[in-house]
Amino acid sequence: MQEIELKFLVPESRLKGLLRQAQIKSSEVTQLAAHYYDTPDQQLAQAGIGLRIRQEGDAWVQTIKAGGDGIAARLEHNAVLDNKQVQAMLESNTLMPDLSIYKNTSVAPALAKFKLKKLAKKLIRLYVTDVERTTRLLVDDSDDESNNHIEMAYDYGEIIHGNDETYRTAIQEIEFELISGDIDFLFTTAKTWCKRYKLCLSTVTKAERGGLLITERNHSPAVGADLNRLTVNKNSSIPAFIRAAVHNCLLQILPNSSAIVAGSDDDDHILQLYIGTARLQAALQVFASYSDEINPDWLPILKQTAALLSEYRELTYLASHIEPDLQQQGAPIVDWTADIDALKMTPKDTVSANDFQLTLLELIAFTMSDPSLEPQADKPVIDKLAKTLSKQYAKLGKTAQMLQSKKGADFDSITIENNDLKNKALESVGSKDIDSGSINSKNVDVENDDIENIDIDDNDEEQAIHELHHQLTTLLYISEFAAPLLDKKKSKKKTKRWLKRVVKAQTALNQYRNHLTYQQCYQLKSETDINALYGAGWFAAMLAIDYKHTEKCLAKVTDSSIF
Template structure:
């Protein structure tokens, strides 16, 4: 069967009120002790599979979870085990799952890549969970107009307990979360209820399962690595309708956004989590704007919150990246030490604050609900995305070419005024640059006040064209689209590096007013700009010469 579940972290300040709602007279308290299994190489976890044996009150249940949509839905198979047999295995310290249970079941395809007999021999208990679960059912109010319709039901489960290392019980982590699972009926009731509780108790979505947390505990890690965009999980083809296409694109963005926002909400300050979250939000913004006419269910109110969230994340990341990455790198090259701690302290809104903001959390729920809704019920369900994509791509391409021309004109005029023919732009024209990393994916959400800057215009339109091209590429010849995307990505990377070095140069130059040691950094990045500018212009020129793939 398919499990549809939403999991949330609970702020400490809202705990007492939430517990009063969870522990009503009709609620049930169940003690659950679970043993989780995997190979020493964590082969099951890498395949997205969780395998456990759990005591649920007086019953022992073997459960395997796998697949699903990567967000709220997963395949789940439960088998009630014989208590005497389980007790005998426990007494002999030989409690192990039975993989033969999954032959000829709906979960079997998830195990198809494994030789089950060989896998069974390699399984060991990796970690345990000891949880007190409080559950209650919420049933949809009856509607007089549809009294014959079955009422939807969801289960609310509040979990309090620990995850314990399988071979060292001194290593453990607290479990403190609430889950909403659809038992029967309509998805709309699940999301409406989740949003109500989210608003009331300031809950934060989390895609991190207990199995994932247990795996991290075994490895000695606090958070999973940052998640990049994975276009291999984009499920579109030439027969995709417009509503189905935009849902698939939004879903692909959420696969990047949710794991990174979950880590930040849980306390991660990792620069890569912030970077990849901002990239995911930018991809989502482009998706919602470019394909806004593909669905009647897209909410225009999402745009302002997404823009605000990205801006707040950017304000923190720019300076944090400078302090944690750029400054140490310069020190290794012989630069004197510069202290950016005071500058960081002046930023009042941290990434955790930003991600935990209630309006952002509500939008995430609405976006998940949108991706899980039925595209066939929309008016455009009989219209193909492929019929509209060439026009959208061509429009984005023209805007990029126009922005490049404005950029070239600006360079020429600025060079004439200032006698500069190499660097092109003055540093002051680039101070609003956002930070890039060395990966192909780059973070360049432009601040709103930079919209008139020709460099930012090129970057914005370059990103727009790239993301739309990536979503459309599976519908066209792979060879042509691959060449096209390769050139876009290289141009984006070159332009990003050019602006980053200008941004760093400005930061150190400004810092030099209070600390003369910062002049080293200002000079270092100023020296890099000449080659950066030439590389950027070369990459942009190659886009102008590229043949369109659509």
């Protein structure tokens, strides 16, 4: 069967109030003792599979979880075990799961790449959980005929290392699982509790946390964009396409935001969350007409979140990377500690903000809603997408021409003709097998872009640079979303070559903008610390070199005849 649930971390400041609602007379308290199994090198975890045997009250249940949409839905199979057999195995320390029960079940495809007999011999108990679960049934009383039921479960306890009980980590989380009825009731209920108790979404399972414990890590690695998980094709409808694009962005956003609300201040988590948010902003803005269910309030909240993350990362990156590099060049020391401490919002504060968490919930609900109920459900996206991409390409050309007017003859080569994109030309838009890692990797320093359209002041060259970068990056992102629509090898090769040029130009322009930002930071810092003048001068010199390289890379994109 498919399990649909939402999990949240509970802030200490709201715990007492939440428990008053969880621990009512009709609620039930159950002790859960679970044994989790995997191979020593965690082959199951790497495949997104969790396997456990858990005591649930008086019963012992073997459970496997796998697959699903990667966000709120997972495949789950439960099998009640014989109590006497389990007790005997516990006494002899031989309790192991029986994998043979999964043949011809819904989870069989998830285990297809494993040879079950061979896998069974490799399994070991990696960790156990000791949890007190408080459950309460939430019923929709707005309609007497509704069958909407949700199980709320508050878990409090520990994960314990399977071989060394001194290694432990605490569990304090709440889950909402749809038992029956309309999925909208699940999200409406979750939003109410999230708003009231400032809950924070978490995609980290107990199995994943156990894996982190035994490897002595606090958080899973940062997650970048994975276009191979974008579920669209040339037959996708218009509303189905935008849902798939948003879902793909959330697959990048949620793991990184989950790590940050759990306490990570790792630069990679912050960067990948920012990139995922930027991709999402591009999709929601450019594809806004693809669905009537897109909430216009989402974009401002995403934009604000991205700006705060960028502000924090800008200063921490200066302190941890730029400053040491400059000192190796002989620069005097500049201390950025006070500047970082003066920031109003840390990444955890930013991501834990209620408006952002509620927006994430609404976005998840949007991706799980039925696209066939929308007005454009009978129209293939390939027709409309062609016009959308042509329009975005034209915007890039207009912005490039504006920048050309600022720079004069130096930018003569950067021009774009506003060509209309024919439907058949969509074959040259993107490629699923393109390696876009260079734009999503930890080595790319991405700063905040205004995803909304802006009017460029004729006297503001810097604003023109930022807008050009925004248009170029947006074009790349939406082209990548269109990649699975390709079906001709010749077109794929041409497009792959073109998109590589876009990535190279985006990277070059990114570096130019970043160096411009750093130059301004050091220039401003020099008003209170004369040592910062070295950095200001160094980056001023770098900008001239960056500009020439950026000009060449942009010319290869804008002179292209792909459209």
